[in-house]
Structure formats: structure tokens, C-alpha cells
Amino acid sequence: MTTKEETEFDVIGEVPICTRCGSERVVTDAWACWNREAGFWELETHFDQAYCRTCEQETQLEWVRPKGPENGRLRDLNDAFRTEGQGRGSVFVTNGVSAMGTDFVARALAAVRDFDSFSEDNDPWSEHDFGAFELEGHKLFWKIDPYDLDLQAHSPNPANAAVTHRVLTLMLASEY
Template identity: 85%
Template structure:
């Protein structure tokens, strides 16, 4: 059995890849623990055996911080959707933002389109999928989540526009 201390998956930004071909399409058996407060499963540990779906064979995992074209492609697709409305996606505005009136919503969405205050702190993956700003005394957050086309699960590949429906949510920080 391998723990997060020995694999490095607790290091911010690292991802497992196949040591043979470099693909991120790797799987492993794991134990997960339900986190009631967060509302999702947390990976507790994974086992030594790993399988690469690209090689279609057992493999060893290598841990890297992806900085390659996939992250750049996700960033470009997120920016095109957020700034220009290009690509498959939906925009949701929470009840708290809506309650401030249609003119406020229009100004807030314009601020999301113009947002460019990305840093290592708020965008460690370089994907331009989150932002926070103040508008007329209100702290707002926006977030882009990549879903599959049925909107049932995470996209199998957010760098592939044909497989991804982006959902941009605009909310008051107090609604988070």
C-alpha cells in the first residue's frame, strides 16, 4: 500500500501520469472517506498497482505539476467562454446576486468578462477558472466548472471542447 506521504499527491498542483507514456489517463484502486462537511469523497490512500488506459497495461505512476498544453488549452477555452461567450456552456447567477437587480447583474457579468487578476495564489493550475472581485461594496466570486455533456459529472477532458460543457457561476462571497 502507498500513502499520500510516499506518493506526493498531497503536494499542491501535482498530478499522476503513466511513467511509460506520460498519459494522465491512469487509474488505481483506492480508499476514500466521505467528508460530510464538504459533501464529497476524499481520497484517503491508493494502492501500488496502477493501470494506464492509454497503454492498456499496468504502469508505475510518476507525479508532475502539469504546465503543458492541456492546462493552456483549458485556460484558453475558459477565457473564450468567460470573456466572449464562445463554446458550449451555461451561466448561472445565484439568488443573492439576482436580488441586487438586473442592472447590477449586468455590471457584475461585465466585471467577470474583464477579470484578469490571476496569480499563483488564486489560479495555481493556470486555468483561469476562478475569480474574486468587489463591486459596489459587494464581494463576488465566479467559478467555471467543466462538466460532461450530460451535466452529470466532471468532464472527462476539460481541454477538449467537444467533451465539455462549461458552467460559470456568479455568486456573492456570502453565499459560498
């Protein structure tokens, strides 16, 4: 048996694939525990045996970070929170931004809501969780971090709104 501590399957954003064909259509025997608050099964551990439904044979699992549209759910949740305030979350403005005055803060938050300059350079995982822009001669950064509901650790699944509290931080680049 392989435990969570002995594998990399707890790395957020990675998925198991078949080592033969690269398919994500793999199954494995596992232990799961029902999470009443979240309303879904949480994987506790999985066993060494795995089967690929594409190859139709036993396989070994490899954990990889998917490319492109697989992060669509996470991206959509981040965008909904950032642009419309939808979902569970908090917005923090650093002291430096706050010191610029309430009108500046309002314009900066509007720029965060309107931000759409995502590229491979500033958003390599297509999660829409970071942005940089200039406002009135000041360089600003914003970042969305997904926390658990108690704000004690990283969310166990940032693509699941039921277990994630998003924290958007707006700062001057000089405060980074």
C-alpha cells in the same frame, strides 16, 4: 493488467511520466474505445508495461499534475467562454446577485468578462476557472466548472470542448 479503478490515471489534469527521467514521452499498451460523439479514442485501461522514449527503456509510470503552461488549452477554453461566450456552456447567477437588480447583474457579468487578476494565489493550476472581485461594496466570486455533456458528472476531459459543458456561476461571497 492494471484497471482504471486500480490506478490514479483517471484523475483529471494528471499526466503519466517516466519514474527514471520524468519525461512525459511514455507509451504503454492499452485498450481504447472509439467515442463516436466526441470523435476520439477513449482510454479504457492500460497495462503494467511502459516504455520511455527519452530513456529508451522500460519504465514504471508515475501520475503527476503538470505545472504551468501544460494547462494552456484548458485555460484558453475557459477564457473564451468567460470573456466571449464561446463554446458550450451556461451562466448561472445566484439569488443574491439577482436580487441586486438587472443593472447590477449586467455590471457584475461585465466584471467577470474583464477579470484578469490571476495569480499563483487564486489560480494555482493556471486554469482561469475562478475569480473574486468587489463591485459597489459587494464581494463577488465567479467559478467555472467543467461538466459532461449531460450535466451529470465532471467532464471526462475539460480541455476537450467536444465533451465539456462549462458552467459559470456568479455569486455573492456571502452566499458561498
